[in-house]
Amino acid sequence: MTLDSAAQARSTADAVARRSYGKLVAFLAAALRDVAAAEDALSEAFATALADWPLNGCPANPEAWLLTVARRKGIDGLRRRRSGEAAAAQLQILAELDEAASTVVGDAAIPDRRLALLFACAHPAIDAGIRAPLMLQAVLGLDAKTIASAFLASPSAMGKRLGRAKQKIREAGIRFAIPACNELAGRLDGVLDAIYAAFAEGWSDPDGTDVIRRDLTAEALFLAGLVAGLLPQEPEALGLLACMLHAEARRRARRNADGDYVPLAEQDVALWDAAMIDEAETLLLRASALGHIGRYQLEAALQSAHVERRRSGRTDWTPEVQIYDALLALSVSPVVALNRALAIAELQGPRAALEIVDALAADGRLVDYQPYWAARAALLARTHAYPEARDAFDIAIGLASDPAVRRFLQGRQAVLPHCGE
């Protein structure tokens, strides 16, 4: 074995992993009806490849090679875990894998079961809080440590929760299939919500008051693109991708040269990514032509209304408030109600908005929500209630976990006039 052949084997394996990991796992998981077993079998196959390829040369068809080896590893694992009829039935399914593997001639030829895998991960029987981490691991191969950091959880606890979820998929016999038409819309919501949860971990609120932990946005965008590509007739799938592209398009504008936070209203629109915005607008148009409005299309429409400022230099707040009304009619969310109040402030002034914000305080869910206190502080400042604004800024600053946002809020607090306190 030469160093060169070892390096070449590794680079081929890396390329296959990047190109085909999700497809290979999805294909194996659907055949084995077991996510954990599929991941184990594939990682054993990769380990075997790194030992075999330097000696015998990289195969012309690395995907087919890996699938064949992973299948064998999967059968061994199955025999260890199960006995009798259950295993026999499963082995029958695996025989089909053999045929499939022999026809695979690269990434494009692997039957794409990733959507079925996403539906299994977001199945109603799986705890809603673990669906996004499970998708990120199963389809993208992220390790538990990376996922735990992004979701601010302990790595060992995250590992255990992922393990339990995969066990549930196997033991409850959750199907790896795209649901039938009549239940597709309901089940799709679960998939989209989990993808959005992964994205929101990156933004923590899509309106842009808090921008830490952006490390998962690329992964979430990839998944949203995958779902929109595989279900092009589902308007909400297109709406979610449009909404995420709009938020992502403003990334560069959210920090100035010093790394300080820039709020949406003060962003330089020239820094917004025009290509991403165009793609989002096209998607939203296609979605609305399909004739079923939903949460993600409305969220995307909100983002789209801000784009108007790029063309006209000003934001028209009337459609914003109307879209928030429609969103609230779909689901009562205190965060939506808060953002609606901020749009009201632009139309009717800060006092009208403060009345809504005060009423929202009764909802205990906002007590630890930094954007709530930041919004409240800004509205109080606009009504010249400076001591109250100062107190609200204090809590917003204390709740901020992004140093840039903390500095921004401290700056806003510092310029409040001191008068007769």
Add this chain to the structure above:
Amino acid sequence: MQYLLMLYSNENGWSQMTPAEQEQGVAAYGAYTQALKTAGVLVGSNRLQPSTTATTVHVADGKSQVLDGPYVDSKEQLAGYYLIDVPDLDAALAWTARCPGASHGTIEVRPVWYM
């Protein structure tokens, strides 16, 4: 459950800050403490003097040994703590991420051992 958040940071960092930066830093901690109080989760908190003021004591075979300096000689030293009472580790980690000490240093989170 109670969790102790132990704030470790580079002690030279503070002395290298301008007075304005120091003031902003102290204000950020004040705001964080206020947010913990408002949420009703703060049990106790203190900032510590630098580790140059530390003294360690060890008693072995009936003889006490007293040494100047901190227990572990490292650039990052324990600078203070927050003791909070929250439902679970996830909640403790969420509060930890909000602490200014998580941005300029590292925070170790440990559950309290109940007797």
